[in-house]
Structures are given as structure tokens and as C-alpha cells.
Amino acid sequence: MPSSTVPEYAFAAPFTHPPTSPIRRLAPYANRPGTISMAGGYPAQELFDVAGLNAAAANVGTRLVDCLQYSNIEGQASLRHALARLSAQRGISCDPDTELAVTGGSQQALALLSRVMLQPGDVAFVESPGFPNSAQTMRHTGATVLTVPSGPEGVDVEALARMAAIHKPKLVSVVATFSNPCGATLTREKRLRLLEVAVEHRFLLVEDDPYGELRFSGAAVPPIIALATGEARQWTAYISSMSKTMAPGLRIGWMIAPAEVRRRCTGAKAADDMACSAWIQEIVAQYLADGHYDQHVPRIRAAYGARCAALGDALRTHMGDEITFLQPQGGMFCWARLTGAIDSTRLLPHAIEHEIVYVPGNAFYSDPAQADAQAMRLSFATMNEAQITEGIVRLRRALRACEANEPVSIALAA
Template structure:
């Protein structure tokens, strides 16, 4: 019999099992087409390039690649990540101003550990990354939802929320957010940095999708723009990742932050995992140093861009005015809203159950809100299905609706 009397920490009362992970339990049905995942297509991984980088790491630096390493990160990788960001307009980030994390998810956990007390106010977008909601709530955060539209967080509303709640920090995914796919405009990005300085409020920029644009490059990251807003770098944390563009299995992310916060994050990381895998870091460093990334990015942008267009065209053709969405300019997701037109289903969770019966899966939108969920929303990922499967899957959605 299970032991129901184990003395679990009260903080676990603040979180629930991921609705997405629960959904995956239903996906064992043969022939199901899944738009539910939030991960890249494994067929996009540059296996040859990664293998060559790993072999080079083992050949040229086996002692470093296989030994314990510095908690802050493997120095050659920190240098390569600083150079990688510099190519995207980030000025004056030295290797010692970033730490390597076990995916950007660990960076968010370290932010929670170092900044959140029980009852701390934290502003997040509505909707936002589900794991962030769970992570911050685990540490006792009182989350406040900031409204967004196709141009990202609504900055006038954000300013009012800052004045009202005086948050510990603000968490944003400005570029092709998960789940919204939203893209914060250049004007709003500058406003966010100005608000950070005006109200002396920390802004956390999570940027795992910024390299996955389909046509024109997005506006520069908040980190890249910070030199244009004096003082804003002192109130900015930037989290990056190689998971969506290279490989999630490497678990390589990074965090740029003010020195005092970075020092405390390193201390907490030392307690939890000592350091991110040195072998993974050495492999990533060799991959970046070898100049492989531009070709990899060009390939994934082309493939995901074509899949996004196919999905959006199919949704318009098959579901018509029963669904509303903004065509994503990058990332991995279409964020949609059921309109209820012509008496069709308007509830995302109901639609998800009906869709499973037709052999297609997606994630209803409600769990992505920390408060006041829009029950008519849903997230569709076009990343892991080819174009024929996308068309077939959307056809099944139409049957389910």
C-alpha cells in the first residue's frame, strides 16, 4: 500500500502535475497525430556535427571534458556563448558575466531560489510558459498576470501592475513566446527597459526561441537593446538555451545577470548539481567554435517556417471562422482561440477530448494562465509533424469540432 503519511514539504501544495504531461498519457493510441509537444523535431538535429564536436572534445580535451568542472561553467563554452550573443547585437558581455545552466529551465529555478520568498509578487504574461508558473509557485510566488496581444505584453497595463504590486521581478518571453508565439515590438521592448529603470524592477527575459525566425529577424533582445537605455542592464536577467536550436539532450543553457545575483545563483547551483555536464559543455563549445550553427539555423528556420505556413493555411481552410489566431513569425507554436462560430465548440478542454477521439492531440490553453484563464484558447505545435501529417491532423481537428 502507498504510504500516505510521508512528511512532504508544504510548498508542494502550491503546484499541480503538468496538464501537458497528463495529456501525454493519452497519446498511446496508435496513429495519433500530435500537435501537443513543445519540443523540436529530432530529425532536425545535426547528428553528424554534434558527433564530430563530441569526438573533438574527447580527442583534444579529454581531461576537461570528463572531469568535474567549475560551477559557473566550462570556460571555452562561456567564451563561445558570449561570442554567439555578440553576433546578435549583445554588446559587452564578458564570459564571466554569464553562467552555464542545465537548460534555461535551471536558470528559472535558480531565479526562483534566489529571489522568491513566500508571498513575493511576480508578474508574468498571460499566457506564459507553464513550467515557469509551476516553478515560481513552488517557491511561494504570488503570480500576477499581465495581458498580452500579438505585439507582446501590453506595456501600459504592465506599468499599472508594477505600480500596484511592486513585484520582485517581471518574467517575459519577448520573442515567439511559449505558448503565445507573440513577438514584443521594438517600441515596447524599449518601454519595458525604461520601466525597469523607472521602477527599479528586475526584468527576466527568457529567450529560447529567438533564433527560430522564419523570414525577417525579430527585434533585438532586451539584452541587446539594454545599451540604449542607460541603467537598464542593472535590472535585467537574460536566459538563453541551445535546446530548441541544437539539442535538448545536451541540456545547455545560460544566464546573464547582475553580478550580485549571478554570485548567489552560482552558490545555489553548486548545491543542486555542482555543474552542468562538462562533456555536454565541451561538445557545445566545439560545435560553436567549428562554425556549424549558421547552417543549422538556416535549415531549421526553413523547415519550421514551411510547417507553420502549412498549419496556418490548413486551419483557415478547414476550420474557417470557428478559430482565430495570429500567424507566427517564428518559434514552434500557433496560439489559437475558438470563436464558437456556427455553434461549434468554444471550450478548449472539451475540444481537446474530442480531438483525441479523432486521433489528433493539442494542448488546451487554460493551464498557461496563472489567473483568469481564457478557456477558449489552445496551443498547436507544428514542429514535429511533416507537412502532410499537419494537413491530415488539421483535417481531423475539423472533424472533431
């Protein structure tokens, strides 16, 4: 009979006390029937181009036997060249055979870059507030991860420059367009300044761009790597994903990096999973070649734009001056702040009881001392306009209940 005593495993330092995701802890409440969830960072399932993907899959199926072998570690040639063409549409020129590699989503791309650049004793920077998995990925290398202040206008580039002069990071990760959670976009001038700082302090500047295609208003700003010339290009990497535009279940992302960095990343990937599925890669390549992607992205942009507008209208109508926010121009998230004495963590159990779920802002801060207790992230991607409006009506009711100290049955872990 197995012993009930847990052995004292000698875990590696980054895994001795693994954190529990505060976002995933909300899933049981967000998935309750009747609940309106603005918590998840998921794309809208009803907007997936199932017909286009089925057509691409059927085409690939006629040559299926060729797709059941191991893929090249750096990715199928067909997909690498297709992604290079897609990147060129974003203003990024690259060699698909030496600078571009296919990865298991952009998260694996960041993990590979972190692994080949960082080790114990090194320093990396991330934005705060920011996507928790980015910081966690870097910590798994044993490196020290420091946070740079960020917000609705993006990362504070001058604060980053001052910190870089002191701490000498080897890698800095930013989401320059429609950041998670703030929905911020860095100006062209700030992007150019970031490149100057990267060259001056010799760190690899990694731009994570999962949301850049989802602009539904305002003028587009080129990716940082598209602005990099001369030496700056050697200190810049770009990662992106099909998760928010096609479907996350494909697990297809890509990186563009200097050839020597990319070469080492493919070596790290060989130790990870050998390669992404050749079958799925060929379906994505076929989908791009058939023009389905170019037809699909405008549809989801329009849908998210309408949902974002509905959220802004609902917040102004039903919350008034009890909440502040900047209207996003793209992406999937709105960063809002309560203006009264109630903070977003205290409000959350009341919100859950009123069948509306969001993510409190403190979930996006690595350092609790820096957390904005009033902030919350509202995702507008997965709900239609009527549901979004009803969700904000429920949020206001929850706020009234919280102010009245009404009892709640929800007990959330700290």
C-alpha cells in the same frame, strides 16, 4: 511488511499540493501510434544535427580525460566565451567571466534567478497565458506570483506598469520573442517601455529567449538586454537555451545577468548540481567553434517556416471562419481560437478519438477565471507538412462529431 498508510509528511508549503501538468497528462494520447500530435513543445527530432554533434564529440573525445573532471560552477571557459560570441551576434555584449553562466537549460537559469531574488513576502510577475513552469518555478520560492495579461501581441506593458506601481515586484519574467503559447513578439517600442518600467520600479526584468533564433519571416527585433543602456542594464537579465536549436537532451542553457546577480546564482547552482557536465559543455563549445551551429540553424528555420505555412494554409482551408489565429513569424507554436459554441476542452476528447491532439488554452493560465476557453495551442514543429494538413482535416471532423454530441470513450481528468 511496509505499511499501506501514507505518513503525514510536513511538506514545504509550495509542495503541499503540487499541481499536475495538464500538458503531460496528454502524453499517453499524443504518443499513440497513428496519432498526429500538435501538443508537445518539442523540437523536431529528425532535424537534429546528429552528424555535426558526432563530429564535435569525436574531436572532444581525443582529450576526453580532461572533460571527466568537475566543471567550473559557472561553466567551462570554452563554452562561456563561445556563448558570449553567440550572444554578441544577437546584439548582446557581456563579459563571459563575470556576467555569463552556463546552466542546465534556461529553466534552471530562471530557477536560479528566482531563488536569489525571491522569498516569502515578495512579488513576481509572469505573463498570462504563459509557460506554466515559469510561474511554478517562482512559486517554489514562496513568493506571490501575479499574472499580467498577454496575448498574440505580447504582454500588456501598460497593464504591467500599473500593476508594478501597486505591487512592487522584485522580478518580472517575459518571453519577448515568439512567446509560448501565443507566438507573440513585442515591438521595439514596448521593449524600451519595459526597460523604463523596470528602472522606475526597481525589479529585475528577465527575458527568456528560447525561440528567438527560430525566425522564418518578418524583421528581427533586438533582445531587451541589447536595448538596455546605462542603469537599465543593471535591472535586466537574459536567459536562453540550446534545447530548441541544437537538442534538449544536451541540457545546456545560459544566463547573462549583472555581475552581483550572476555571482549569487552560481552559489545557488553549487547547492543544486555543482555544475553542468564538462563533457557535454565541451561538445557544445566544439560544435559552435566548428561552425556547425551557424549551418544548422538556417536549416531548422526553413523547415519550421514551411511547417508553419502548411498549418496556416490548412486552418484557412479546412476550418475557415470556425477558427481564428495570427500567422506566426517564428518559434514553434500557433495560438488559435474556436469561434463557435464549442470550447477547446470540450472538443479535446473528440479530437483524441480522431487521432489529433492539441493543448487547450486553459493549460496556460494560472488563474482559471482568466482562461480563454476557446483557445488552443497548436505546435507545428514535430510534424511534416502532410501530417499537419491531415491533422487539421481530423480536427474539423472532430469538431463536427462534437457538435453532433457523438459519444466518446476518452475521459480526461479535470
